[in-house]
Amino acid sequence: MLNPTMSPIEKVWHYVLRITSGLTLLFLIMPVLVIIPLSFNEGSFLVYPLTGFSFRWYQDLFSAPEWIRSLQNSMIVAPAATVLAMVLGTLASIGLTRGEFRGKGIIMFLLISPMVVPVVIVGVASYLFFAPLGMDNSYTTLILEHAALGVPFVIITVTATLQGYNHNLTRAAANLGASPITTFFRITLPLIAPGVISGALFAFATSFDEVVVTLFLAGPEQATLPRQMFSGIRENLSPTIAAAATLLIGFSILLLLTLEWLRGRSERLRTS
Amino acid sequence: MAETNASDILVRFKNVQKSYDGETLIVKDLNLDIRKGEFLTLLGPSGSGKTTSLMMLAGFETPTAGEIMLGERSLNRVPPHKRDIGMVFQNYALFPHMTVAENLAFPLKVRGMDKTDVTERVKRALSMVQLDKFANRYPGQMSGGQQQRVALARALVFEPQLVLMDEPLGALDKQLREHMQMEIKHLHERLGVTVVYVTHDQSEALTMSDRVAVFHQGEIQQIDSPQGLYEHPRNTFVANFIGENNRLHGKLLSRDGERCTVGLENGERVEAMAVHDAAPGQPVSLSIRPERIKLNVAQEQNRFSGRVREFIYLGDHVRIRMEACGNSSFIVKQPIATLDPKLAVGDVISLGWNVEHVRALDPVELAE
C-alpha cells in the first residue's frame, strides 16, 4: 500500500518490490503459459510463431490408442495411489502424534524418506526389489510405489493439522459413549480433514506427473500420461504432447480449486 | 459422620494409587466413598492429584494399584466409552464442527436412540440451561458462559448417574462464575444426579458441596461437610487452606481428655481442643479463626492482652491487626455493629476466645 507518509525512496522501493514479485511469478508460470497456445497451433512443429488455430492435436490425443490408454492408466494409478497414501499417511500421523515411544523418530524418518531420497534411486531400488518377484509391469506395484511417494506429503500435512487438534475432544467423545472408531470418523477426521485433503492433493499431484519410477516399473501396458509424453518427446516430437500437457494443466488447476474450496469449507467449520 | 449403608455408595476408590513415572506417587492410597446423589468436591492446591483422580474415574488414566468401583461393578477393565459417566471438561471440549444441538445429540445418537427421542431430549436439555434459541449456533459463535452451559447440558443429556466436572468455571469471570455456581448447584438439587466436582477455589467448594475432600500431595487430608471442614479442621493444612486463621506456635504442657493446655513461646498459656495427638513437651500449632475472637472480655480462661496495630475497613466488618500472644499480625474480625468506636491504634485491650474455638494441630510449617 502506498501511503502519504512515505518518502520518495520508500516509494521507489515499493515499486521495485512489486515489479520483482511480478517478474518472479511470471518466471514460474511462463513454461506453463508457453505450452498452451502451442497445443492449438495448426502447424506440426512445437515452435513459435503460431500458424493458425486448430483442434487437430486434441483429436489426435483422443484417437491415438497409446494416448487413450495412457490417459486411462493415469486415471487408474493416480486416484488409487492417492487413496492408499491418504489412508496410510493419516493413520501413521495419528499414531505418531499419540504419545511418546521409542523409535518414533526413526519411524518418522523412514516414512518421510521417499520424499528425501532421489527419485532415481527409489526407481532403481523398487525395480531391483519387484522385478525378481515378477512384480514389475503391474498396476499393483506402480500404485504401491506411487503411494509410497505420496505418503510423506500426507504425513507432513496431517501431522501439522494434528498439532492444533484438541485431544480433549477425543476424550469428550469417549466420555459421551462413542467407540474409538466412531470418534475417529465423527470427530477427529472431520476436524483434521483440511490436512488430509491437502496431503491427498500433493499425493495426487506426485503420482499424476511421476515419470522416473514409472519408467522403471511400468511396461507399455501401464504407461501413464507423463510416461507417454516422455516417450513422445523422444520418438516423435508432435504437438499432441502440448495438447496432453494442456490437459494435465487444466485438470491440475481444477483439482487444486476444488480441493482448496473443500479445505476452506472445513477450515471455516472448524474455527467458526 | 453418619453411618452409610453400602447400597448408598455409588463410587468407591479402594487403595487407589497412581504414578506416571513409576517412582513418585501422584495419588497415594486413595480410599473414598462417594454417596448416591451427593455433590462431592475434590479441593486442593494445584498439583495435588485432583485431576488425576478424576481422570481415573472417567477412565482416561489407569490406576497403578487399587480398584475403583461404580455400584457393584469394578471399573478397572471398563473403557471410558462404556462407563456411562458424564463429564464437563475444563475448556468445555465442545465439538467445534457441530452445532449446539448436534453436540447434545451426539451422546444420544451413539447410543442408538431414535430420532424423535433425540430431538425431544435435546430440546429439554437446552431449555434446562436456558439456551433454547441457540440450538443452531456453532460453539465458536457463543460466549464462554454459554459454551459452559452447553457443556453442562451435554454431560447431563444422556442422564448418567454420575457427572464429573474438572474446574468447569475456571475460565469465567468472577460474576459469571458465581452465577454458574448457583446454577450448577440448583441443577444438582433438581436432577438428583451424583456430582464429583474438582476445584482449587475453597469458596467455590464451600458454597456448592455437600461434602468436600481436601487433597494435598496425593492424599485426602480431610473429608467433611463445608461447615465441618471450616469449624473442625483436622490438621494445619486444612485449617490454612480453608478460610483464614491465626496460627500460634507452642508446646503441649498437659492434656485432659479432649482438652489440653499449650504454652506459648512468650510464656502465656492457652486452653485448646486437643486435636493433634501430641505428648507433653512436643510442639503443636494452634489455630483460631479471626471471627471467633472477642475483644474487651472479662472471662478467666484464654484471656490475653494485645496492642492494636492497624484497622482495615471492609464495609460490613473491620479487620484489626494486633500484636498479641507473641504474634505481630494477629487478625481479629469485628462486625461493624460490635466495634467500639473509641478504639484507636496503639490501644492495649484484652481479647479472648472460647476453648472450643482454638484447636491444637500438628506443628508442620508449610512451605509456601
Ligand SMILES: Nc1ncnc2c1ncn2[C@@H]1O[C@H](COP(=O)(O)OP(=O)(O)O)[C@@H](O)[C@H]1O
Ligand atoms: N499425564 C501426566 N504425565 C506425567 N505427570 C502428570 C500427568 N498428569 C499430571 N501429572 C503430574 O501429576 C501431578 C498432579 O497433577 P493433577 O492431578 O493434574 O493435579 P491437580 O488437578 O490437583 O492440579 C502434577 O505434579 C502433575 O505434574
Ligand SMILES: [Mg+2]
Ligand atoms: Mg487439575
